[in-house]
Amino acid sequence: MVLKCIAIDDEPLALRLVSEYISRFPALQLVKTFDDAISGAEFLKTKPVDLLFIDINMPDITGIDLVRSLPVKPIVIFTTAYKNFAYEGFELEALDYILKPIDFKRFEKAVEKAIDYYRYKNKTTNEPTEESLYVYSEYRMVKIELSTIEYIESMEDYIKIHLTNAKTVLTLMPLKKVLEKLPADKFQRIHRSYIVPVNKIRSIQNRKVKLTDIELPVSESYQDFIRNWMKFR
Template identity: 65%
Template sequence: MALRCVAVDDEPLALKIINEYISRIPALELVQTFEDAIAASEFLNNTSIDILLVDVNMPDISGIDLVRSLKDKPLVIFTTAYKSFAYEGFELQALDYLLKPIDFDRFSKAVRKAIDYVEYKKTPREEAGDSLYVYSEYRLVKIELNNIEYIESLEDYIKIHVAEGRAVLSLMSMKKVLEKLPAGRFRRIHRSFTVPVDKVVSIQNRKALLSSGKELPISNSYSNFIQDWKKC
């Protein structure tokens, strides 16, 4: 079944481009477009959709205020002509944001992410297997579990250290991310650290040596990890 989309933008040309792009992707269905954000809000609060594509800067109410007003929020892709993006967009956990003028390749990547995420959400956690989705820098980011070296807690944030590329910072607690990970595959060893069990190569003096060469402390509160790891 195609994902139901609504586009909101005060520029008719922008809506025409989005309409044309959606028509080229069979997995999407354009339900309605709006140049008026207030009319869009009324429609969206009475209609179930999957994806909302909405301009950030509009004359009556902003796209951010529109999304904030919705009772049931769909996946949101913001569109904007400005590279600097408001912090409120981060709080609203948008799927992505697209800079105008939007080209089709960039648009298709954003909606592909939406399609993948919908499938991910439908799959039971124990069967999801190989990916984790977190919000980072105004976007939903997909991380392959095999690439995770370790996860670090930084007060209200977590920092996911990956084998390739830079670490991913997300506004999330360690407890919350552990709920998203396959049970038994990742273990907390310290208030500040969670590790993939299969990447721990040795333990000595209450420190876990990872396959990357990184050494992390094991606290007294999580010392049962040592005995459990020995059984693996």
Template identity: 75%
Template sequence: MQLKCVAIDDEPLALELIKNYVLKFPALQMVQTFEDAVSGAEYIGRHTVDLLFLDINMPDITGIDLARGLENPPMIIFTTAYKNFAFEGFELEAIDYLLKPIDVKRFGKAIEKALDYHKYKNAIAGNQDDESLYVYSEYRMVKINLRDIEYIESMEDYIKIHLQFSKTILTLMPLKRVLEKLPADKFQRIHRSYIVPVGKIISMQNRRVKLSTIELPISDSYIDFARRWMGK
């Protein structure tokens, strides 16, 4: 199955470049391109589109405003010559953010993310097991293998995902929301500030969970889990 793609950019040369890049990926099909943002938005509203390449600086409406106005937005890869819109792309949960002139290798990395995320969403929709989590960090989507998560820590509006063999990932998301994305049989909230992978708990004692690298507190609200784990 191919991803149906649309590109919107007021620069004809930019559209031609994206069309040529898309042809290099058999998993993609460019179904339409638009130099006019309004016409592009109308098309997306009437047709199934999987992936949108969207310029940000356009004369009639910005790509940011267009994306915000879509009722059922497809996956979006923003394309722009300016770096200062990266945070807006982050807020809209864009797959990636490509700076012009777009290098084909960098384009390929963005497509890999889109294909991975499409596969992930289909697995979730089909209730299939998936061993990955996708979050937005540093203005782009990041794939995290569940087996690499040591624990997850709340930082008010943000969370820190502590990984065993990699750097900590910071993302704008409440702890409750990330818990909903995780398999309920593999991850457990033990405190208002912490989620742990159940399979990595080494021991529990004095209302504390011992993992390989840290000990974390168990709050009163989650003491029943501790009792079940200890078989009491």
């Protein structure tokens, strides 16, 4: 597996540094570099890539506007000297953004995430069942191991994913959409507001599901779940 990538940055030193860092990863193939956003945008219209490293502040068009204009978006890692573009990156679902000056360890972490996410997005049907979930939270793509999920709670337009050790991840996504991303044999919706991992159910009584540390209600429309669960116990 090799990810084809390009780098766009109007700062020659930064572009050379990103190119040199990319060359250290056998799983990355640097197809081309661009020192202006317009040339990079024209290239991407006819030659899509898997991964894009792009500066945000550029004189012709910004990296944000370039990515927004792409009909087919690659995995995007923004590089920037400014912290105040995080929300725009969130809107475009950028995988990560790295602050300049770019440290190699930080760059390596972003690349490893990109490779992992590429595998996740391009898995074939005959591959083993996925054991992780990716969601966008705190302006970055976050990987969540399915085994750490205690339950998932709807909060209007957001969902809160409750994890082991009392950790939580908040992401902008309807409950229905996250359910589609989860293996049906491992996660069940029990209420308009809750999804639970089947293997963490301790008991069901009086239309309530007892998990490790909490009880959650089961709504009338999901009573079939209770009957099916009880049938195999």
